[in-house]
Amino acid sequence: KAGVTQTPRYLIKTRGQQVTLSCSPISGHRSVSWYQQTPGQGLQFLFEYFSETQRNKGNFPGRFSGRQFSNSRSEMNVSTLELGDSALYLCASSLGTTHGETQYFGPGTRLLVL
C-alpha cells in the first residue's frame, strides 16, 4: 500500500506570495491532518479534515487555510507569506473513524520564505 505523498517536496517563495501544498493520503483513509514543524516550536497542529469537512483547527492565523476533496486528497494554502512561515509542513492520514488510530505522516514539504 502506498504511503502518504506530499508535493512539492521543496518550495522557495518570497514574502507576500501565496503557496499551495498538496497531500495524498493512504488509500481508504478519510482523515487528513496538517502540521507545521519548526526548530523553535516543534510540531504544531494546523487543521484536520474528514470527509471534506474541517473537523478541528489549530491556533494559526487565517492566512492558513485548507480543504479536502471527495477523493480525500487535501491541500493547504498559505497567503501573504511571512518569513516565519518557513517550516516543514507535514500531513498525516488515518481512517478517521476510531479515536486513537495510527496516523501516518508523509515526508513533508519544506517551505523557505525569502
Add this chain to the structure above:
Amino acid sequence: QQQVKQSPQSLIVQKGGISIINCAYENTAFDYFPWYQQFPGKGPALLIAIRPDVSEKKEGRFTISFNKSAKQFSLHIMDSQPGDSATYFCAATQQGGSEKLVFGKGTKLTVNP
C-alpha cells in the same frame, strides 16, 4: 501554552545502553499517548502508543511507562543501537471527534557505536 513537556532535549547514549525520554502532560482529558520517531528528511512514524488504563506497554526493545496520577509517561529504549539515532516525539490526544495530536518538542537521540 505547552501542554506536553518533553525532556531531555538531546540525549547521547552508548551502544547497548538504555535511553530514557520523559514527558509530562497537563490536560487530564488526554487519553491516548503515542510516541513517534523521526529520521532526517522523513516524516514522523509511530513507534509505540499507550492508553491510560495500563501502566506499561512493551514492544520489542521499546517500552512505555505510564503514571496517570503524576501525569507523566516515558519511553525506554533497551539495548540502544546506532540505528535508533533519531528524534523522538511524545504526543497526546483526547476524544472529541478529532485526531489532533499535541506534541512534545522532541528529543534528539544519538547512539554512539
